[in-house]
Structure formats: structure tokens, C-alpha cells
Amino acid sequence: MKEISLNILDVVGNSIKAKAKRIDIILAESVQRDVLELTIKDDGCGMAPEFLARVTDPFTTTRTTRRVGLGLPLLKMAAEGCNGTFSIESTVNVGTCVFATFQLSHLDRMPLGNMPETIVTLIGADDKIRYVYTHTTDTDTFVMDTKEIQDTLGEEIPLSAPEILAWIKDFVKENLENIKGGNL
Amino acid sequence: MKSLAELQAIKAKMADKVQLREYDENSAIRVVVGMATCGIAAGARPVLSKFVEEVQAKNLSNVMVTQTGCIGICRYEPVVEVMEGTKKTTYIKMTPEKASRVVLEHLVNNKVVEEYTIGAAEKAGE
Numbered sequence: 001m002k003e004i005s006l007n008i009l010d011v012v013g014n015s016i017k018a019k020a021k022r023i024d025i026i027l028a029e030s031v032q033r034d035v036l037e038l039t040i041k042d043d044g045c046g047m048a049p050e051f052l053a054r055v056t057d058p059f060t061t062t063r064t065t066r067r068v069g070l071g072l073p074l075l076k077m078a079a080e081g082c083n084g085t086f087s088i089e090s091t092v093n094v095g096t097c098v099f100a101t102f103q104l105s106h107l108d109r110m111p112l113g114n115m116p117e118t119i120v121t122l123i124g125a126d127d128k129i130r131y132v133y134t135h136t137t138d139t140d141t142f143v144m145d146t147k148e149i150q151d152t153l154g155e156e157i158p159l160s161a162p163e164i165l166a167w168i169k170d171f172v173k174e175n176l177e178n179i180k181g182g183n184l
Numbered sequence: 185m186k187s188l189a190e191l192q193a194i195k196a197k198m199a200d201k202v203q204l205r206e207y208d209e210n211s212a213i214r215v216v217v218g219m220a221t222c223g224i225a226a227g228a229r230p231v232l233s234k235f236v237e238e239v240q241a242k243n244l245s246n247v248m249v250t251q252t253g254c255i256g257i258c259r260y261e262p263v264v265e266v267m268e269g270t271k272k273t274t275y276i277k278m279t280p281e282k283a284s285r286v287v288l289e290h291l292v293n294n295k296v297v298e299e300y301t302i303g304a305a306e307k308a309g310e
Contacts, residue, residue, distance in 0.1 A: 001224070001225050006224050006225070006229065009219075009224055009229060010220075010221050010224045010225075013219065013220070013221075013253075017253075069221070070221045070222075070225075071221045074221065074225070114229075117229055117230070117233055118229070120233075121219070121229055121232060121233070121251075124232075124236065124249075124251065125219065125251050148188060149188065149191065152188050152191045152192070152195075153191055153194075153195050154195065157195060157198055161198065162236055162239065162240035163194060163197075163198060163240070164194070165236065166237075166240065167186070167190070167191070167194060170186055171186040174185045174186050175185065175186070178185055
């Protein structure tokens, strides 16, 4: 993957397939601590311990079109390849939490890339899911909660309407710029 | 900077349009973009964005852009399928630029862009 935001898009896809109703994406960037921390937390169906134990093995997958699954292994590789860490916790019927860190200044760290596009792609994939995206820097925080947006719009207008997606993309972009975040 | 308050204005503007968007099944076109790991790694996200953007810009109310998982031909990703009734066209190795052309020639003018299809690639022995 060329951007960490693509890893995020891919791994959140697992949460969608796990029938999550709420997905939290938390990015904490700290220049002071030289770290980017990523948390993806869902309330989906979770995984049994046996499956969880081999979930970062590329030859583990739920897909039926082929025998390899590379989403989590690629994220793990991206994190560990730049002096970071990767961990995953999961409980059946409760949910799953993926946690990864990246050393900001490491030469091999991929750029974060286009988070606004990742967010609207996820909303487009399933706009019934409540996505809460929290982005923090050393000094500021931006939170986007799709429930707030949906409540403001009312029920008759779907979040996946093209006009709304376009607005959300700009909304996320401008707010990230405002907290001087996401540009790494 | 954008704030949630702006949504009220968009909502008002959309209220009349929502009725118009109820498209009729017979003329409906579905554009399906493969968004599994293989697709994403090969560059499907900007391709999907381009389709959404162009379809909105050209106001193609009969076109729906959706996402799917792995289509099973990962070496050809990003893969985009255009479904019209029972007819299916499979475009491979897509880019945002190719997407613009597919929107204009296929979705607007109803002419398949043969050179981007899987059929053309297989004929060429790729």
C-alpha cells in the first residue's frame, strides 16, 4: 500500500464485513513523541481465539475467491517496518480493536495520504454504519461523527448521496488543515 | 471552514431533487468498483472517487456507483464492472483518467471503451 490511509480503508473493510454498527477510527499524531498511532475499533461479530491467533498470517482469510488475505498482514508490515508496533484484540459478539503505531520520522514510513477520501469511501460502502473519526495532533483534536451529520440532515437524505459525500470530503479536509493535522 | 450548519442549506437544496432521483430500473446502470485489498493496493480508491465525482458532475441520475469485494481477477485490478440489465462490461487496470473516459463514452454516449476491457487484454495476450 502506498498510503497508510489505504491500509485504513482496507482494514475497516473487515469491520464492515463483521457487521459493525459503529466503527471508531482514531489517529493520533505527535511530532513531540515522534509517533503516529492508529486505532480501529468496531462492535462487529469479533473473532474466535483460534482465528485471531492466525489472523496476521497471509494464508488466513474469510474471502472465498482466493486463499490469501493480505489486509492485516500489510498493515502489520507497514507498522513494524518503521519501528512501530501492531496488535489486535477481539471478542466474539463484542468486537475487534486493531492498534498500530508508526515512527513518524522513520525513512520507511509510508505517508498518511488522503484521509478525507478514505472516510467518504467508507461512508459510500455502507452509510448505515456510524463512523467516528478522531484525529489528534500535539495541540488539537478534530472529531467527525456521521451520526451528527445524519441527525442534522434528517432521515430522508442518505449520507451516501453524492452531494453529501462531496461535502463530507471537504469538511474533513478543511478541519484537518485547521488543526494542522493529517499532512504527514 | 465548513461546519455542520451548512448542511441545512444543502438539505433544503436537495429536498426537491430527491424525488427526481428515483430512477427507473430498466434504464439503470450500475458501476461496481472492486474494493478488496487487491483493488485498494492497485489504486481503486481514486478510481471510485473519479466515478462518483463525474457521475455527479454530469448529473447522470440513472447511474449508481457502488463498491464490491474481490472479483477474483486480482492481477487485473483495479477492476470496474458496468452492469446494464443483463449486460456486463468488465474494465481492467483502471485509472482516474480512464474512468473519465468510460463515464463520457460508455455511461453518457452508450459506447463501450473496448480497449480498456478484459476482452481486449486477453486478445492481446496479457
